[in-house]
Amino acid sequence: MASRDKLRSSVAVTEDAIYVLESSKPSGGAKPKSLVGALPRHTQLGPVSGRWGQVNLLGEVPPLLSRRAGVFASAGSRSRTLGGARETSGCGSRACGHPGLESRPMGDDRLAPVRDQFGDPLPAALHALSDDELTDLTAALAEADREQSIALDAAIDHTLRFLPWPLSSIVRKVLVG
Amino acid sequence: MTLEGHAEVMKLARLLGTAPERLAYLERLAPADVRALRERATVALFDNDRRFGRVALASRIPPAALTAWIAQHLFGALLCARVAGLLDTRRAVDLAERMAPEFLADLAVQLDPRRAREIIFALPPALIGGVAAELTRREEYIAMGRFVGHMTDAALEAAFEVIDDASLLRISYFVEEKDQLDHVVGLLATDRVRGAIRAATDADLWPQALDLLTRVSPQRAGALADLAAEEDDRVLDGMVRTAQRDGLWDVVLPVTQNMTAEGRRRFARLPALHAPDVLVALVDAAVAGGLLADLLPLAALMPAGAQRVVRERAPGDVG
Numbered sequence: 001m002a003s004r005d006k007l008r009s010s011v012a013v014t015e016d017a018i019y020v021l022e023s024s025k026p027s028g029g030a031k032p033k034s035l036v037g038a039l040p041r042h043t044q045l046g047p048v049s050g051r052w053g054q055v056n057l058l059g060e061v062p063p064l065l066s067r068r069a070g071v072f073a074s075a076g077s078r079s080r081t082l083g084g085a086r087e088t089s090g091c092g093s094r095a096c097g098h099p100g101l102e103s104r105p106m107g108d109d110r111l112a113p114v115r116d117q118f119g120d121p122l123p124a125a126l127h128a129l130s131d132d133e134l135t136d137l138t139a140a141l142a143e144a145d146r147e148q149s150i151a152l153d154a155a156i157d158h159t160l161r162f163l164p165w166p167l168s169s170i171v172r173k174v175l176v177g
Numbered sequence: 178m179t180l181e182g183h184a185e186v187m188k189l190a191r192l193l194g195t196a197p198e199r200l201a202y203l204e205r206l207a208p209a210d211v212r213a214l215r216e217r218a219t220v221a222l223f224d225n226d227r228r229f230g231r232v233a234l235a236s237r238i239p240p241a242a243l244t245a246w247i248a249q250h251l252f253g254a255l256l257c258a259r260v261a262g263l264l265d266t267r268r269a270v271d272l273a274e275r276m277a278p279e280f281l282a283d284l285a286v287q288l289d290p291r292r293a294r295e296i297i298f299a300l301p302p303a304l305i306g307g308v309a310a311e312l313t314r315r316e317e318y319i320a321m322g323r324f325v326g327h328m329t330d331a332a333l334e335a336a337f338e339v340i341d342d343a344s345l346l347r348i349s350y351f352v353e354e355k356d357q358l359d360h361v362v363g364l365l366a367t368d369r370v371r372g373a374i375r376a377a378t379d380a381d382l383w384p385q386a387l388d389l390l391t392r393v394s395p396q397r398a399g400a401l402a403d404l405a406a407e408e409d410d411r412v413l414d415g416m417v418r419t420a421q422r423d424g425l426w427d428v429v430l431p432v433t434q435n436m437t438a439e440g441r442r443r444f445a446r447l448p449a450l451h452a453p454d455v456l457v458a459l460v461d462a463a464v465a466g467g468l469l470a471d472l473l474p475l476a477a478l479m480p481a482g483a484q485r486v487v488r489e490r491a492p493g494d495v496g
Contacts, residue, residue, distance in 0.1 A: 118217040119224075123210035133202045140200065141218055144193040148222060148255070155256035159247070 254283035262292030322351025378415030399435025445478035
């Protein structure tokens with residue numbers, strides 16, 4: 001096994017989790033050899049600064065080089081749909097086809113939709129619920145999330161309604177992106 | 178279903194803005210699991226708050242009075258609750274002092290207290306008292322319970338002054354920080370505790386009162402039970418009825434161990450406790466829960482007829 005200082009981490013951000021992969025150092029993370037573990041999809045990576053800032057992942061895993069710091073910011077955002085290969089860091093499109101992803105530590109697939117809404121880690125006891133109950137639980141959070149988003153957007157629009165149209169759009173963009 | 182589990186489901190339902198009945202199936206899970214799920218839901222719902230960082234920054238530009246006006250009349254409580262945790266503490270307190278208690282009550286319902294802990298600690302007790310009064314008027318017990326672990330003693334005492342005895346019990350059911358509850362109960366004057374005990378009977382809140390006994394230290398629970406034992410039979414009958422109806426003898430029995438000898442004698446002599454069906458349930462709960470060591474000293478203080486029922490129900494154990 002290669003020593004730790006000869007290894008490099010990379011991450012693959014998918015719709016349901018952030019996977020930490022281990023590669024040989026010379027590859028710069030482009031050729032992952034194994035899956036080290038998974039982080040909740042909502043994990044904020046960073047903040048990082050500079051082109052070569054470092055982020056520690058999963059304790060003992062070697063630090064990740066932040067060549068694509070923009071990816072770190074987006075990784076914490078649940079609302080953005082990430083499209084696999086184009087959104088991965090380090091390993092690029094190879095990550096999604098990596099055999100390690102087949103054995104992703106996500107537990108029972110029945111919980112995948114719940115995990116997608118609630119993030120990780122989830123209580124293992126949820127396995128005791130029926131499929132209908134899990135579906136309802138997932139829907140309850142999705143409804144709450146949607147209603148809150150609508151209410152927050154409405155509050156911002158309400159605040160900006162006094163500004164003339166071009167300005168209100170700009171201010172909105174500046175304030176909440 | 179446990180009392181704690183029911184409270185956890187109610188808290189999750191409140192967070193999701195849905196009816197507790199919809200999530201009743203979660204009561205099959207352990208309370209800790211429902212709580213863990215609620216933690217995840219909180220993270221998921223509040224995950225994007227950082228996007229309001231610039232709103233928080235922008236709020237520093239206008240004078241505080243103008244910002245407070247904008248917050249109340251334009252932003253609204255939900256947006257303010259999301260921005261609050263991102264504000265500088267001094268600025269947030271300055272703004273809060275300029276807002277109406279009614280608006281702060283709206284905001285408190287939407288706020289995750291853990292994200293604004295320093296601000297809550299820094300708020301003047303009188304202001305917290307005003308908000309507590311408004312939340313009590315609205316019967317927002319779940320929201321208030323979430324704040325208990327994030328308040329100074331002075332703020333808690335200011336809140337106690339405006340919350341009636343029955344509401345205190347209702348709030349205790351939803352207190353988030355279990356380890357804080359013992360300390361909080363210790364801040365209550367004895368006459369308030371007596372008032373809460375009477376309210377338990379008058380407002381049918383013994384389930385909440387018995388739940389409280391499981392969430393404080395054994396010594397505190399014993400002291401509370403001693404105070405209850407000083408009440409008249411009518412009050413204690415309410416407790417017996419609730420324990421019998423809801424199967425809560427496994428909660429009551431351990432508490433008797435920490436009562437004074439006088440308090441335990443008073444409880445053991447309570448006529449309502451000597452009804453055959455109550456004694457049977459008491460013994461069954463003791464046997465099932467491994468609580469015979471708690472039952473025996475109590476049974477020894479009961480009248481001969483009651484002792485006979487106990488012996489008949491658990492002959493091998495009582496002897």
